[in-house]
């Protein structure tokens with residue numbers, strides 16, 4: 001048998017979304033960079049982002065105002081220093097993206113079309129969202145992928161999962177524990193490979209796949225959070241999951257988001273019998289904030305035992321609908337749903353992981369040699385609720401600040417000579433894939449039912465009990481059978497599920513995205529929920 005490949009690079013970037021690729025492009029040319037991507041290079045949440053990126057580009061707007069809006073959305077839980085750092089560095093980081101070739105929409109009214117068209121989204125007191133029609137993420141990701149693929153200083157490994165980080169203590173090296181590389185599951189070759197690196201950057205995105213319904217692509221299985229936790233890093237605020245109120249409910253299109261702009265333009269939410277219900281929950285009805293609308297939908301679904309509710313904009317003129325929502329209109333037609341004539345089946349869906357691996361303002365984690373940037377990280381920006389369009393911005397700002405820090409520190413860091421080999425001597429091929437599939441479905445369903453939009457202590461405890469059983473089963477499976485993508489993801493998801501539930505149990509109040517019937521009020525002087533590995 002051929003020995004497994006062992007790579008060596010200066011910086012191993014795990015993830016190829018806005019965070020990973022912006023960092024890789026900034027470092028390339030200064031040192032060797034390897035980018036790892038679990039699926040095709042462009043697959044990740046970044047590709048699907050619709051609305052845009054927040055940054056102060058209008059002279060009537062200000063960084064202070066962006067900071068204030070973020071702090072208000074975060075419901076008293078943001079780290080002001082982090083918010084100021086990100087809002088203060090927004091403009092030059094977005095300008096960097098423009099310099100890479102991203103074409104944001106401009107004002108048609110200016111003579112040279114040289115002013116960006118800025119939209120306004122919920123919670124922003126100014127127009128400050130740069131966008132590329134209703135497919136901003138596609139414009140960003142496609143541009144960055146094109147640049148990275150063409151860069152001679154970036155080595156790309158697609159369809160390869162990082163399995164776990166390797167730390168110096170496993171090599172018996174003296175001194176502070178640091179990350180020295182990673183094990184990689186090469187899906188095509190079906191074997192584990194090794195990568196030595198002087199610095200490792202986690203840019204693996206969020207963990208919304210832990211829920212039955214999500215707007216996220218399949219890759220969002222919390223791998224980075226689980227790997228960092230197993231290696232010894234603290235995580236924070238994982239009880240704050242943002243649920244988007246309106247995700248299409250359809251067997252052939254599980255993750256399709258229906259933008260808030262539909263409700264902004266007059267769409268109603270209806271029960272299966274056609275009656276409206278949001279006015280019963282909030283005077284702002286369909287235009288109440290995301291968390292309130294999501295809770296109203298969840299309440300009605302549970303009360304009526306309905307699979308979904310409906311979003312209806314068919315009362316607006318046909319030409320208006322086609323002009324304002326061309327992407328959604330076309331997509332729905334392929335599923336035989338006519339936006340002009342019928343209500344759309346929807347469910348709320350897990351959308352964004354506000355917590356994550358704890359980092360400082362350079363993206364440094366608790367372990368030397370390990371950075372975390374983008375949705376995988378907890379920087380303190382989002383607090384208890386994320387302000388729309390701040391997440392792509394966070395990816396860009398930390399892509400920049402971590403790259404600067406790595407460049408400064410790299411000369412003093414030596415490469416290790418060897419990693420401990422991956423031991424497969426006691427495993428065999430699985431003959432029970434069905435068990436994995438079952439565990440996967442069970443986990444996502446009870447997370448949805450017990451740890452979703454509305455929580456209670458009893459439901460959380462129930463979930464924790466089931467997680468403990470699943471963890472035992474999956475650990476046993478992991479020890480006995482060769483790994484597969486499914487096994488790696490479910491192992492990480494169950495780990496992240498445990499961290500989410502434990503964080504939720506610690507918060508004895510309802511705040512922002514965490515709502516529990518047992519503690520409906522807010523407590524004074526809130527603190528982040530920090531979990532420390534044993």
Ligand SMILES: Cc1cc2nc3c(=O)[nH]c(=O)nc-3n(C[C@H](O)[C@H](O)[C@H](O)COP(=O)(O)OP(=O)(O)OC[C@H]3O[C@@H](n4cnc5c(N)ncnc54)[C@H](O)[C@@H]3O)c2cc1C
Nearest residue numbers: 015016017019038044045046051052162205374375389392
């Ligand atoms: C439908 C939708 C709409 C959104 N709209 C907006 C918006 O308008 N504005 C905004 O600011 N935000 C928006 N967001 C959120 C935003 O898109 C994400 O937070 C952001 O793109 C995350 O970028 P990232 O680089 O951290 O991760 P991602 O873009 O998710 O990339 C993660 C990368 O990590 C890789 N990866 C994961 N695990 C492993 C592993 N084990 N081994 C190797 N590689 C791995 C994946 O292959 C992928 O390349 C939206 C999200 C969704 C889903």
